[in-house]
Structures are given as C-alpha cells and as structure tokens.
Amino acid sequence: MHTKEADQLLKQSNLRQTDCRREVICVFLSRQHAVSQPELEQALHKFDRVTLYRTLNTFLTKGIIHKVLDDTGSTKYALCTGECTEHHHEDEHVHFKCLKCENIVCIEAVSVPAISLPTGFTYVDASLLVRGICNLCQGNNES
Numbered sequence: 001m002h003t004k005e006a007d008q009l010l011k012q013s014n015l016r017q018t019d020c021r022r023e024v025i026c027v028f029l030s031r032q033h034a035v036s037q038p039e040l041e042q043a044l045h046k047f048d049r050v051t052l053y054r055t056l057n058t059f060l061t062k063g064i065i066h067k068v069l070d071d072t073g074s075t076k077y078a079l080c081t082g083e084c085t086e087h088h089h090e091d092e093h094v095h096f097k098c099l100k101c102e103n104i105v106c107i108e109a110v111s112v113p114a115i116s117l118p119t120g121f122t123y124v125d126a127s128l129l130v131r132g133i134c135n136l137c138q139g140n141n142e143s
C-alpha cells in the first residue's frame with residue numbers, strides 16, 4: 001500500500017483524507033497505468049459507484065488525475081505529475097496503448113506537438129494516443 005504517499009497528495013490538494021480518496025490514490029500508485037472507472041469499482045468494491053465517481057471528479061478538478069482517452073471510447077484516468085494544480089492541468093503528453101496487455105501509460109517525456117489550426121478554429125486541448133507494444137511486453141526492462 002502507498003498510504004503515506006496518498007495522504008501526502010491529499011494534503012497538498014487541501015483535501016480531507018477519507019478512506020475512499022486514500023484507497024483510490026493507492027490503486028493509481030500501484031498500477032502505474034491508466035485505470036477506468038469499472039476497473040476501479042472492481043478493485044474497490046466496498047465503495048459504491050457514486051462515491052467513486054465523485055472521488056474521481058474531485059481529483060480531476062484538483063489536478064491529481066487527468067483523463068486518458070482510449071481508442072475504445074472508454075475514459076481512463078491517470079495520476080498527474082506535480083505540475084498540475086486546481087483547475088489547471090499540464091498533461092499534454094502522449095499516451096501509449098499496448099496492443100498486447102492493453103494497458104495505457106503516460107509518456108510524460110513526449111509532449112503533444114503544437115497544432116496550428118485554420119482561421120476560425122479555437123484550440124482548447126489535444127490528446128494523442130500512440131499504439132504499439134510496451135516495454136514490459138517486449139521483455140525489455142532496460143529503462
């Protein structure tokens with residue numbers, strides 16, 4: 001368990017430490033890849049859906065997690081890096097989906113390239129999903 005780290009994150013975001021919030025963060029910390037709400041429900045079945053949904057929303061607002069769009073149309077969530085704050089996310093990095101294990105991970109080292117739009121279009125945000133085989137499935141644990 002990552003209880004200490006979870007409590008630290010909650011404290012930084014001025015959030016009260018509830019069991020649900022703490023355990024949701026622990027799930028994110030232990031998986032190291034993006035998690036969907038159904039996966040979260042499965043891992044934490046002692047909390048009801050509404051509570052989990054509210055917790056995810058609070059975390060999104062507070063800059064603790066960000067949304068990761070999957071090519072199946074389902075939404076996943078991943079932990080933010082330290083730069084995100086309340087109402088302001090800095091997560092325009094590439095997401096990588098492995099075709100073998102189907103996990104999606106944040107590739108924070110690669111940002112989404114700047115997009116120049118035609119006149120009349122206003123940019124809000126962009127997400128980029130790269131698909132391939134991840135380092136774990138390739139048996140390559142070098143990095």
Ligand SMILES: [Zn+2]
Nearest residue numbers: 066080084089
């Ligand atoms: Zn963020």
Ligand SMILES: [Zn+2]
Nearest residue numbers: 098101134137
């Ligand atoms: Zn994989």
Ligand SMILES: [Zn+2]
Nearest residue numbers: 078091106107
């Ligand atoms: Zn990400």
